[in-house]
Amino acid sequence: MADHFIEDKITRVPVKKEGQEVKVDFNELKSGGFIKQRQKDLFTVRLRCPGGRLTTKKLIELAKIADKYSKKGVVHLSFRQSLEILYVDYKDFDNLTSDLAKVDHKVASCGPRVRVPTACGGCEYNPNGLTDTQKMAEMVDEKFFGTPTHHKFKMSFSGCPIDCARTREADLGFQGVVEPIWDEDTCTGCTICSRACKEGAIVSHQETGKPIYDAEKCIYCGDCIRACPTESWKAKRYGHFVRVGGKHGRHPREANEAAVFIPDDKVSDVIQKTIEWYKENGKRGERIGSTIDRVGVESYMKFMTGAFKSGEIVAGAK
Amino acid sequence: MDIKADKSLDLRNVLCPINFVKTKLQLEMMEKGQVLEIVIDDGEPIQNVPKSIKEEGHKIVEVKKEGDHFRLKIEKR
Numbered sequence: 001m002a003d004h005f006i007e008d009k010i011t012r013v014p015v016k017k018e019g020q021e022v023k024v025d026f027n028e029l030k031s032g033g034f035i036k037q038r039q040k041d042l043f044t045v046r047l048r049c050p051g052g053r054l055t056t057k058k059l060i061e062l063a064k065i066a067d068k069y070s071k072k073g074v075v076h077l078s079f080r081q082s083l084e085i086l087y088v089d090y091k092d093f094d095n096l097t098s099d100l101a102k103v104d105h106k107v108a109s110c111g112p113r114v115r116v117p118t119a120c121g122g123c124e125y126n127p128n129g130l131t132d133t134q135k136m137a138e139m140v141d142e143k144f145f146g147t148p149t150h151h152k153f154k155m156s157f158s159g160c161p162i163d164c165a166r167t168r169e170a171d172l173g174f175q176g177v178v179e180p181i182w183d184e185d186t187c188t189g190c191t192i193c194s195r196a197c198k199e200g201a202i203v204s205h206q207e208t209g210k211p212i213y214d215a216e217k218c219i220y221c222g223d224c225i226r227a228c229p230t231e232s233w234k235a236k237r238y239g240h241f242v243r244v245g246g247k248h249g250r251h252p253r254e255a256n257e258a259a260v261f262i263p264d265d266k267v268s269d270v271i272q273k274t275i276e277w278y279k280e281n282g283k284r285g286e287r288i289g290s291t292i293d294r295v296g297v298e299s300y301m302k303f304m305t306g307a308f309k310s311g312e313i314v315a316g317a318k
Numbered sequence: 319m320d321i322k323a324d325k326s327l328d329l330r331n332v333l334c335p336i337n338f339v340k341t342k343l344q345l346e347m348m349e350k351g352q353v354l355e356i357v358i359d360d361g362e363p364i365q366n367v368p369k370s371i372k373e374e375g376h377k378i379v380e381v382k383k384e385g386d387h388f389r390l391k392i393e394k395r
Contacts, residue, residue, distance in 0.1 A: 229378030
């Protein structure tokens with residue numbers, strides 16, 4: 001079933017390897033993250049680095065491999081957080097692949113399939129972070145990487161509404177959110193929360209100094225929770241804001257806002273169902289955003305009803 | 319009821335994150351349970367400094383708005 005997504009024009013070239021002639025299928029190469037360069041016989045090899053995170057030990061090993069195989073001794077940090085070894089001769093592919101296998105590292109992908117997810121640092125060490133984006137990216141990569149789709153399918157994870165991982169430009173994006181809840185008894189009316197809120201969602205009462213909260217303006221960043229000296233603002237629930245259909249490129253499209261407060265353990269279902277809807281409704285060579293434009297977002301939202309049950313639908317999902 | 323401060327820092331016109339760094343350094347020189355009073359500007363300082371103080375594990379025990387600045391009392395933890 002997967003095959004018709006991958007075929008395209010097949011280019012085969014004869015390669016002499018250890019005296020024997022073998023065929024190299026350039027299209028298959030591309031699906032495996034080997035990208036033809038402008039220079040004859042030379043390729044860029046894109047490595048699989050979900051969330052752009054590498055252990056230092058792994059980085060040292062990859063540096064040695066890159067140094068061995070790049071004809072120009074250069075790597076490139078790609079826009080989607082992978083490490084690309086440039087100027088690799090295709091005759092070295094087998095050796096390079098086996099060297100990578102020795103350090104337990106894999107090559108990324110190109111073409112019409114689920115790509116390596118990108119992610120910001122997340123809540124592990126970033127004070128703004130609300131969700132563990134790195135862990136999510138790792139899980140998603142493990143589960144969905146390489147799944148064939150009608151066109152490329154890029155996912156990203158941001159840990160907070162600052163949205164460094166640009167979920168608005170992703171085919172499917174997850175951005176961390178926290179819903180604040182206020183306890184009147186412990187509040188001293190210090191007004192810090194109204195100052196900490198950059199969205200104007202909290203105004204302090206003229207006399208008491210206590211907060212007046214406007215949920216309409218709240219973007220769920222948690223600044224009030226982090227600033228409150230008396231813990232009167234607390235986290236009611238954490239989750240992900242789900243955006244779908246974004247892309248950049250020649251014709252950028254801002255993602256549709258679909259659902260909010262989807263918990264970590266339901267992210268996988270949301271991805272699964274979204275890909276299902278895309279496979280059923282999309283056309284070959286069409287990004288999911290274009291499918292949404294052609295078929296209508298209502299179709300997607302209807303299909304996702306079950307998957308979004310764990311959170312809330314964004315009012316008037318646009 | 320005012321809480322008595324053991325030490326005071328006037329951080330008006332001191333920009334982020336220098337105001338926080340000065341606060342942190344002062345707290346490091348103090349004993350657990352002692353109280354540091356700081357005066358910071360409205361705007362960016364009041365948005366950021368209390369958050370960072372909390373993240374370091376200290377407790378803000380008093381907040382007073384005085385014109386266009388804030389007087390905070392911080393208990394070292």
